[in-house]
Amino acid sequence: MARNGFTLVELLVVIAIIGVLIALLLPAVQQAREAARRMQCSNNLKQIGLALHNYHDTFGSFPSGYVDISGRTEVVDNKGHWSWAALTLPFMEMGNVHDLLNVGPASPSNVLDTQQAVMQSRYAAFRCPSDIGPDFSSTTECAGCCIQNGGSTELGHSLSNYLGINSSALARADQATNFNDGTTGATGIFYRNSDTRLRDITDGSSNTVMVGERCYRINTTDYLAGELFATRDYNGGGPAHRDRGGMADQGASRILVTTYHSPNKIWEHADSYPKWEESGLSSLHPGGVQVCFADGSVRFLSETTASNASGTTDTIMEFLGSMSDGNVIGEY
Incomplete structure (x- = not known):
């Protein structure tokens, strides 16, 4: 009596069919996962926008981009200064973290001595689910991203993928003297010791980006996200060969971001290295980034959104980053 079974040819055909099905289904599964991650990222930004508005309702203005705790124009070298995100923690249902860090009365550098685990x-x-970067900044990859503890040891601290919008050109500590020229200072909502009110956003809250994404790395290009709790101010920034000394306030670029370039753009100069004070919006979402506008709405900005590096506010990206330039924003 003949035995029932598979021939070798039949087995190979079945394997081939299974392989084809996997090849067809895998991209769909990956797309579904990315869609879920993007939705979670959008929800994160919505919660941040809501927290910022609750802060505004409580204190009459949005939080400072960062607070110069030294009380002087030139801050203490390598020491930390609390960020807008640290000030917003109680409105993010993270009041326990805010209290442990003693945000405000204590300096971030001294808190690193007693609450290093919390700060790392x-x-x-504050993290995009699509970003696979580390938990906290690296002293080897980005020494300028770290701050000293009370014992003067350089330590990294918690990273964030969501940075406040500072300028339409170079990252600056102080507000612009000309909102149509981002090289004169910060044209955005957040800067050092800022106290921006909704009525100051004369371009309209629905036309002004308030918070946007920056990822840790895309392929071999380092964006290194941003610091969550604090920045080093003047002596901060990325690796030494990526800073342009005297061109901008380096540390502002570690917790704040500009709209100088289109999303995901590799911004390079003569030495072929990106410059940190020009570090723009970036993400691992295909095709662009998500941003939260000053009215609390969250939208997706395409990486093809028009920009240039002239410094003069004359492109859509620059219009979006400046809160009072008087320009009318068309379709984008």
Whole structure:
């Protein structure tokens, strides 16, 4: 009596069919996962926008981009200064973290001595699910991203993928003297000791980006996200060969971001290295980034959104980053 079974040819055909099905289904599965991650990222930005508005309702203005705790124009070298995100923690249902860090009365550098684990943890509310970067900044990859503790030891601290909008050109500590020229200072909502009110956003809250994404790395290009709790101010920034000394306030670029370039653009100069004070919006979402506008709405900005590096506010990206330039924004 003949035995039932597969021939070798039949087995190979079945394997080939399974392989084809996997090849067809895998991209769909990956797209579905990315769609879920993008939705979670959008929700994170919505919660941040809501928290910023609740802060505004409570204190009459949005939080400062960062607070110069030294009380002087030139801050203490390598020491930390609390960021807008640290000030917003109680409105993000993270009041316990705010209290542990003693945000305000204590300096970030001294808090690193007693709460290093808290300052180096990963906080999902400030991380895009698509980004696979580390929990906290690296002393080897980006020494300028770190701050000193009370014992003058350089330490990294928690990273964030969501940075406040500072300028339409170079990252600056102080406000612009000309909102149509981002090289004169910060044209955006956040800068050092800022106290921006909704009525100051004369271009309209629905036309002004307030918070945007920056990822840790795309392929071999380092963006290194941003610091969550604090910045080093003048002596901060990326690796030494990526800073342009005297051109901008380096540390502002570690917790704030500009709209100088289109999303995901590799910004390079003569030495072929990106410059940190020009570090723009970036993400691992295909085709662009997500941003939160000053009215709290979250939208997707395409990486083809028009920009240039002239410094003069004359492109859509620059219009979006400046809160009072008087320009009319068309379709983008």
